[in-house]
Amino acid sequence: MSLLLAGVSPHSSTVIAAEQDSVSRKSASVGTASFHPPELFYVIVAPTNQVTFKAPATFVFEAIRQANDGSTNPVEFFVGTNLVNLKNEPPYAVVVSNLARGTYSLRVSAMDRYGFVKDSRTVEVTVGDFNNNPPAVAITNLTYVDSGFIMPAAIAFKTLATDTDGTVERVEFFDGTNLLGEVTSPPYTFVMSNWVTRSAQHFVTARATDNLGTSVTSPEVVLNIGTTNELSIVVGYQEPASGGVFRSLAPITFAAAFRHSDNNVTPVDFYIGTNLAGSVLDPPFRVIVTNLTAGTYDLSLRITDLKGNEFRSTSSQITVVDLSLQTPQYTPPGGLRFQVKSGLPGKVHVLQLSTNLVKWLSIQTNVPNSEIFEFVDPASFGLTEAYYRVWLWP
Numbered sequence: 001m002s003l004l005l006a007g008v009s010p011h012s013s014t015v016i017a018a019e020q021d022s023v024s025r026k027s028a029s030v031g032t033a034s035f036h037p038p039e040l041f042y043v044i045v046a047p048t049n050q051v052t053f054k055a056p057a058t059f060v061f062e063a064i065r066q067a068n069d070g071s072t073n074p075v076e077f078f079v080g081t082n083l084v085n086l087k088n089e090p091p092y093a094v095v096v097s098n099l100a101r102g103t104y105s106l107r108v109s110a111m112d113r114y115g116f117v118k119d120s121r122t123v124e125v126t127v128g129d130f131n132n133n134p135p136a137v138a139i140t141n142l143t144y145v146d147s148g149f150i151m152p153a154a155i156a157f158k159t160l161a162t163d164t165d166g167t168v169e170r171v172e173f174f175d176g177t178n179l180l181g182e183v184t185s186p187p188y189t190f191v192m193s194n195w196v197t198r199s200a201q202h203f204v205t206a207r208a209t210d211n212l213g214t215s216v217t218s219p220e221v222v223l224n225i226g227t228t229n230e231l232s233i234v235v236g237y238q239e240p241a242s243g244g245v246f247r248s249l250a251p252i253t254f255a256a257a258f259r260h261s262d263n264n265v266t267p268v269d270f271y272i273g274t275n276l277a278g279s280v281l282d283p284p285f286r287v288i289v290t291n292l293t294a295g296t297y298d299l300s301l302r303i304t305d306l307k308g309n310e311f312r313s314t315s316s317q318i319t320v321v322d323l324s325l326q327t328p329q330y331t332p333p334g335g336l337r338f339q340v341k342s343g344l345p346g347k348v349h350v351l352q353l354s355t356n357l358v359k360w361l362s363i364q365t366n367v368p369n370s371e372i373f374e375f376v377d378p379a380s381f382g383l384t385e386a387y388y389r390v391w392l393w394p
Helices: none
Strands: 014-020 025-032 042-046 051-054 057-065 075-079 082-087 092-099 102-111 117-119 123-128 136-139 145-150 153-162 168-175 178-183 189-195 202-210 215-217 221-226 233-239 245-247 252-260 268-272 275-280 286-289 295-304 310-312 316-321 323-325 336-342 348-354 361-366 372-377 385-393
Touching: 042 102, 051 057, 057 075, 057 123, 075 092, 082 092, 092 102, 136 202, 136 215, 153 168, 153 202, 168 189, 178 189, 252 268, 252 275, 275 286, 323 385, 336 348, 336 385, 348 372, 361 372
Parallel strands: 025 385, 051 123, 145 221, 245 316
Antiparallel strands: 014 025, 025 323, 042 057, 057 092, 075 082, 075 102, 102 117, 102 123, 136 153, 153 189, 168 178, 168 202, 202 215, 202 221, 233 252, 252 286, 268 275, 268 295, 295 310, 295 316, 323 336, 336 372, 348 361, 348 385
């Protein structure tokens, strides 16, 4: 048997192994795979998230299939950790009866055709002594990122606050966790006058409370307040999201969201730790990095205006790991044996097989306790061509 090595793709390390003998010829392409978990199998459509029911509660618990892999396994319905019912065929709906007071997380769960259990996203419901719809509130006169306010600033926050089955008792305004003030009657407008507290960013929200005590918080708006000698700038990461996991030496795109109040624009500087990874003057503000080895990295952005004032983003932390399949060894009749190198022992690793690089079949899982471990595909004997990859779950 001879082994032949092939090239490396830009997104994963790929090794091609070929073996020949007098009886058969087979080849196997192996490589690392993406870190994306499979898409959700089911989605809960009733009840909606954060709805409130009157105790004792009875309601329809319904889900729909979002992706169909041909599985015929039953769908299980959970209220908290309790299995309340299951359905073998559509419509996937059950009735929950006599639910006592409290807050509950609902989910559905099903096993796909490869033996992996997939849970839906949870829906939270509250059962109380009344059937109360929560109020709604939003800050209407400011965009998500607003800048250009000169201190001492006077800033008006206009809100739209409504309640479909009661009244709005008050709307409170917060800068982060700090209460700025409240308004108890419409129009729910609050003016923060003589604002002299300066920071890189202010995260302002409005919280509406109805006559039964239910509260809802609006989406935040981000403000930047400076002196008359400063250019007001807001900058933050669009991608990657904090907590992301990437393969070592793979291309990673860093993208910035940038807002400024005049045309005195200077480059957006991308930092990895204390090292400058790149500077971009014009949109789109993106930098691609390909040289990160295994480790944890803090990403940040900096802009210096033409007067020398520096503005910094909050940091975003990512993890880079080693994940690779080594050249397989064939040991008849036991099939192909793969050695895997991974920087995340203790995580679920999944070996997948494809014969056309389009459809992938999950054939084995492994939770290693060391950085180097093995997969064996005993069913590989007799295949004329096969492709293998490994990814992390999730």
